[in-house]
Amino acid sequence: MTEPTLPLVDAAWLADHLDDPRLRIVDATVHLSFDENGAHIASADETYRAEHIPGAVFVDQDAALSRDDTPIRFTPVDSERFAEVLGDAGIGDEDTVVVYDHANGIWATRLWWHLGYEGFDRVKVLDGGLAAWKAAGLSTESGEVRLPAATFTARRRPDRVVSTTEVEAAIDDDGVLLVNALAPEDFARGHIPGSVNVPFASLVQENGTLKDAGALREIFAAAGALDPAVRPVTYCGGGIAATAAAFALLAAGRGDVAIYDGSMTEWTADPSRPLEIPDPRMGGE
The missing domain is CATH 3.40.250.10 (Rhodanese-like domain)
Structure with a gap:
């Protein structure tokens, strides 16, 4: 075929x-x-x-x-x-x-x-x-x-996923970009430090079909996810929406994306792990 x-x-x-x-x-x-x-x-x-x-x-x-x-x-x-x-x-x-x-x-x-x-x-x-x-x-x-x-x-x-230990290391690694695929309001409640927010809902049109490659490249370029010097790692609440972001990144030209499969569910299971919460007074992320 x-x-x-x-x-x-x-x-x-x-x-x-x-x-x-x-x-x-x-x-x-x-x-x-x-x-x-x-x-x-x-x-x-x-x-x-x-x-x-x-x-x-x-x-x-x-x-x-x-x-x-x-x-x-x-x-x-x-x-x-x-x-x-x-x-x-x-x-x-x-x-x-x-x-x-x-x-x-x-x-x-x-x-x-x-x-x-x-x-x-x-x-x-x-x-x-x-x-x-x-x-x-x-x-x-x-x-x-x-x-x-x-x-x-x-x-x-195994290279298609990253562990919590690897994500902890990625916080201080300029060669990894953590991409949070949740809605902006969920991102604002707390996210892994250093993450950028690309909501999976922003990657599709109103009828649920994927946006064209040009539009996706524009979205991901603005987030820094098309920079060849970084490897994107997508995550969400439980590893589901993260795959939609990975698929859209593939459409935008990135075939090297990894998933943090445990995502926020696993990250927040240990209260000692840091969370970044934007300051609303700063008009943050």
Whole structure:
């Protein structure tokens, strides 16, 4: 099949390739909501069964691809388990995967990142997700798709993530730029010292599709993230929106981005770690 340069495809491209026997479509949605009691996470299995892109399988990133023996939600499972889950979903080494979600794209980029973390690069993100598919007048289906099991080989790339220890060192390292992908109000409540704020919501258009490369370069250049003398490390609250920022940085020309997967959840777990809070009197960050 004809491959786009950036790992991003639109609804028309996907519709044209639905019959490709080596194409695998994955609904990567996780339901995340907030109220006065904090964040709430729920499986999107029922949402998937109610409506999905024809031929799509569902991969539960919370229940199936996250460890359950750590307090940090969405900590990736080991490579062996990852390969088992993807293989059971019918995804093999020679397949091309298109991921999408029902929300704002961050769950699709999370699975895009996780696949890349495990050494698999034949993965694309559907620009605008299910909403863009439906806006194009394309049909959906209900029920569950089950594909024959396949062999998926995981080859982890440790350089795609940084640890808390490395982030602590990065605070005083001019060669690393910490990019916080949370909303400005969340950034203002406290962030890792030296961070710049590039909210993931600023990287997409009103319809949820990614801004063009020129606009993204302008945003990231203003933040200093395109400086060849630094390596960007993205983070957020729990490592999800950080992957959207990493994907947008790739679109802007940076292929060397790392993720601080524990993000603010792990950073603030130890109250001795420093937080930077802008002084509102200074009209700060």
